[in-house]
Amino acid sequence: MALDDTKRDFKVIGQRVVRPDGIDKVTGKAQYGADLILPGMLWGAVVRSPHAHAKILKIDASEALKLDGVEAVVTRADFVEQKGDNFADNLDNIMAGKKALYDGHAVAAVAATSQRLANKAAKLVKVEYEILPHVTEVDEAMKADAPVLHEGRKYTGAPAGSGPNVTHYQDYGHGDLDAGFAKADMVIERSFKSEGVHQGYIEPHACVANYNTDGRGETWVCTQGPFMIRDFTAAFNGFNISQVRVTxxxxGGGFGGKAHIFIEPVAAALSKKTGRPVKMAMTRSEVLRATGPTISGHIDVKIGMKKDGTITAGYLGMRAQGGAYPSGTVDMATQAAFAAYDLENVKSEGWNVVTNRPKEAAYRAPGAPLGVWGVESVLDELCQELNLDPMEVRIKNAAKKGTKSSYGPTFDDMGLLTALEAAKAHPHWNAPLDGPNKGRGLSCGFWFNFGGATSVSLQINSDGTASVTEGNPDIGGSRASISMMAAETLGLPFEKVRTIVADTNSIGFNQETNGSRVTFAVGLATIKAAEAAIKVMCGRAAKIWGIDEEAVDWVDGAAVPSGPNAGDFPPMTLAEIAKVAVQTGGPIAGHHEVTADGAGVSFGVHIADVEVDPETGKTTVLRYTAFQDAGKAIHPDYVEGQMQGGAVQGIGWALNEEYIYGADGRLQNDGFLDYRIPVASDLPMIDAVILEIPNPGHPYGVRGVGETGIVPPLAAIGNAVSRATGVRMTKLPMSPPTVLKAIS
Amino acid sequence: MVAVRLLGSMRSAIGGAEMVEVEAANTIQMLNALKREYPVLTDIIEGGVSVAIDGLVYENAWFTEIKPDSEVVIMPLMKGG
Amino acid sequence: MSKLHVTTTINGDSREFLCEPEDTLLDALRNTLGLTGAKEGCATGDCGACSVTVNGRLVCSCLMLAAEAEGQEIDTIEGMADHDKLHPLQKHFLEGAALQCGICTPGFLVAAKALLDKNPDPTETEIRYHLAGNLCRCTGYDKIIRAVQNAAAEMRGA
Known part of the structure; x- marks a missing residue:
């Protein structure tokens, strides 16, 4: 069976089929986190700290519990204390212990017979606080005399002599920076500043927990990681993992923000305490105040260039805050910053600091947009100053196969140059941009892409169809692409395969839906599971024919003798073999469990045209084109969708979105009116150009495409605005007041 | 012997060397050898690292083969969104 | 505390329900009537995920009191398809991959239908402004706008 050969001639893959969950979603039938109603169900509500930093002296729930219909209150005392930073920090984040560390930090929760009553009861829980000085800004938090979030805690990653809130430092690079800068004809140094932004998924976190006092139960939840929810829920409540089933x-969107634990163990605790199902659903304000925004901070960049456009040296340093608990996301910002370029001398370094803000959560290519923004902005300015074509400069310096990357490893096959050449040849790049106040910006982008622990199970049904069971929530159409890969491998039409995302008892462990891993890793495991089923089917055909199993091949959905010596039998189709499965040895299925590696790096290139109104500072995006290497696009519509959606999230980050904290440390814009994500009238069509440079690490050449799209827009827009206004933009978001201040 | 390129924090911990050589034929042998020869790296390694071997990044792969001429780079533990 | 009795028409069927005076129409639809197609994304009228029409007029059901539904005709996503026949907007959203996670989809479909009922041949700009009260975080709106254009063309017989 020549199944391991990299396949290039596809029947199903590459088609634009209608997704299998589509009708449910256009008719309102699809059930999301807050849509489940169980008999006897209670509603939970969380009591949250109004203070950015305060000692919790006393919690008195007696008034709340007096209300008719209020059934239970839980506080930190109801949870099992955790060992190890990851579990301990997560517990402290979902239910504060001795201190509240940010505005919106959970301190207690109640369960009552209605949502309204639960909210009313939450207001009656009296919490006595001792307010402490707080710090929300990075450079303030880094000082030796800053308010300390975690007194006495030692951070092994912090350099000697750091302030008490510095948790982490790391540096990357190679070569000799000084020598590199000495060779440059021009060196530009710039400092940049970003604000926190939120993933902004439209569905707030919601779950229904149904547990018994024996520690056995179930959770229904909208999450990127049901196994992650299961493991934390079990640990925090003292349950055995085997007794917790998460469906x-x-x-309704996640973008990294739902790869974390928040209300789910709390709902389980309330359910255990009351013996009844408990539903919890966050408000938008709770989502913005208490779930993860990105890291944010200051970025210093210094790049040297020769007159011919050769980059001689590059430096980037980032001081980031990741909210109230240690975060390593700055590492990804600093590693990604120079990844697109083949550099002799490069260094990037990053510091992380804790502040009185919500715990940072992953957001689509976590960290990478910030590092790349800084580097691509300074590159663009060098091109302006040296009068060089920004496209040619990028092509000249582009990383390629064999390049020693700025973060260490040497690159294999990858599509950056192909994307740059496609962008250079595209009508957008070559169209005139006439009139005042307009500018065109260009940026490259990079993301690592991940694989990870994955399990897939596949059964062959008696009518000649196949059912696939996987464990990674489908955020952007992955059930379609998984079904397509199974159909392709088995030789079935798409309509004869159905893929479901199962609960945690029905499939082996899976890492979260994140890191652009699902189409790559679940796809890979699906192909292997289908191959395992094919091996069984070839064996059955061999038995029926009375020949050796090795003498049977699988071609176009049927078993065939491998050659003239094997015997003269007509092809036996999957349906024919499936029909007699029980009689020929038993049900036919295949499964595959793996920690998938070889995800293959991802690159993209974006071009943006903007017009800036000099009177108001408002930026209008006139035209936008994204180019990205997908390896192999399984379902091109949903690849384009990832590119378009990522681009628009990046445009929002570039132009509008920001966390605004008051002097009191409280979030000032905790709703969609003031935390303004892009709307339809803000945007043009987003042209998406898919390039396909096969990933050697996947049987069908797939690369993850989910995250790279958000990386280039910050600089593509920033470079366009800078060229339109003649002033280099160094602060995000480039909202009208910021731009107006910069140009006046 | 395989040459291992260290993470920045590891370099400072052992006094600046960018590369070290250890005897190892797979990832777990390489990490154990590092801990044995440079005990000061134990905390960093046990806190979690990724390892890039010949350009591919591995998060949790003890038995991935390392050849004598393999390019081995220690990276931080990373997470996507 | 006594509940209010409300008689209304939902998706062409006459319905009765009880509600608290402060309940929103969205609360009543989702928690009392089991019509969970309308979603709560913000509860402040900023995201449009809870869009329904009241006597043909597009409203955020999170901003309308349930008691105000008395005697009105409410249409929700659950009533958009004609039994087993999808509305052209639903069909074009599917065929054009105009949804990823799908949480905003019911609101977009209800809002787009309200537009096409009044303006069968909207320009791209008109579509973008009409749908500016509906937030989508996955698609970047591109495929949504195209799906509305394609559905409008089909409905006009173009």
Whole structure:
């Protein structure tokens, strides 16, 4: 069976089929986190700290519990204390212990017979606080005399002599910076500043927990990681993992923000305490105040260039805050910053600091947009100053196969140059941009892409169809692409395969839906599971024919003798073999469990045209084109969708979105009116150009495409605005007041 | 012997060397050898690292083969969104 | 505390329900009537995920009191398809991959239908402004706008 050959001639893959969960989603039938109603269900509500930093002296729930219909209150005392930073920090984040560390930090929760009553009861829980000085800004938090979030805690990653809130430092690079800068004809140094932004999924976190006092039960939840929810829920409540079953609902967006634990163990605790199902659903304000925004901070960049456009040296340093608990996301910002370039001398370094803000959560290519923004902005300015074509400069310096990357490893096959050449040849790049106040910006982008622990199970049904069971919530159409890969491998039409996302008892462990891993890793495991089923089917055909199993091949959905010596039998189709499966040895299925590696790096290139109104500072995006290497696009519509959606999230980050904290440390814009994500009238069409440079690490050449799209827009827009206004933009978001201040 | 390129924090911990050589034929042998020869790296390694071997990044792969001429780079533990 | 009795028409069927005076129409639809197609994304009228029409007029059901539904005709996503026949907007959203996670989809479909009922041949700009009260975080709106254009063309017989 020549199944391991990299396949290039596809029947199903590359088609634009209608997704299998589509009708449910256009008719309102699809069930999301907050849509489940169980008999006897209670509603939970969380009591949250109004203070950015305060000691919790006393919690008195007696008034709340007096209300008719209020059934239970839980506080930190109801949870099992954890060992190890990851579990301990997560517990402290979902339910504060001795201190509240940010505005919106959970301190207690109540369960009552209605949502309204639960909210009313939450207001009656009296919490006595001792307010402490707080710090929300990075450079303030880094000082030796800053308010300390975690007194006495030692951070092994912090350099000697750091302030008490510095948790982490790391540096990357190679070569000799000084020598490199000495060779440059021009060196530009710039400092940049970003604000926190939120993933902004439209569905707030929601779950229904149904547990008994024996520690056995179930959780229904919108999450990127049902197994992660299971493991934390079990640990925090003292349950045995085997007794906790988590069923992922449909998920209304996540972008990394739902790869974390928040209300789910709390709902389980309330359910255990009352013996009844408990539903919890966050408000938008709770989502913004208490779930993860990105890291944010200051970025210093210094790049040297020769007159011919050769980059001689590059430096980037980032001081980041990741909210109230240690975060390593700055590492990804600093590693990604120079990844697109083949450099002799490069260094990047990053510091992380804790502040009185919500715990940072992953957001689509976590960290990478910030590092790349800084580097691509300074590159663009060098091109302006040296009068060089920004496209040619990028092509000249582009990383390629064999390049020693700025973060260490040497690159294999990858599509950056192909994307740059496609962008250079595209009508957008060559169209005139006439009139005042307009500018065109260009940026490259990079993301690592991940694989990870994955399990897939596949059964062959008696009518000649196949059912696939996987464990990664489908955020952007992955059930379609998984079904397509199974159909392709088995030789079935798409309509004869159905893929479901199962609960945690029905499939082996899976890492979260994140890191652009699902189409790559679940796809890979699906192909292997289908191959395992094919091996069984070839064996059955061999038995029926009375020949050796090795003498049977699988071609176009049927078993065939491998050659003239094997015997003269007509092809036996999957349906024919499936029909007699029970009689020929038993049900036919295949499964595959793996920690998938070889995800293959991802590159993209974006071009943006903007017009800036000099009177108001408002930026209008006139035209936008994204180019990205997908390895092999399984379902091109949803690849384009990832590119378009990522681009628009990046445009929002570039132009509008920001966390605004008051002097009191409280979030000032905790709703969609003031935390303004892009709307339809803000945007043009987003042209998506898919390039396909096969990933050697996947049987069909797939690369993850989910995250790279958000990386280039910050600089593509920033470079366009800078060229339109003649002033280099160094602060995000480039909202009208910021731009107006910069140009006046 | 395989040459291992260290993470920045590891370099400072052992006094600046960018590369070290250890005897190892797979990832776990390489990490154990590092801990044995440079005990000061134990905390960093046990806190979690990724390892890039010949350009591919591995998060949790003890038995991935390392050849004598393999390019081995220690990276931080990373997470996507 | 006594509940209010409300008689209304939902998706062409006459319905009765009880509600608290402060309940929103969205609360009543989702928690009392089991019509969970309308979603709560913000509860402040900023995201449009809870869009329904009241006597043909597009409203955020999170901003309308349930008691105000008395005697009105409410249409929700659950009533958009004609039994087993999808509305052209639903069909074009599917065929054009105009949804990823799908949480905003019911609101977009209800809002787009309200537009096409009044303006069968909207320009791209008109579509973008009409749908500016509906937030989508996955698609970047591109495929949504195209799906509305394609559905409008089909409905006009173009």
């Amino acid at each position: 992922p609902s449909e998920i």
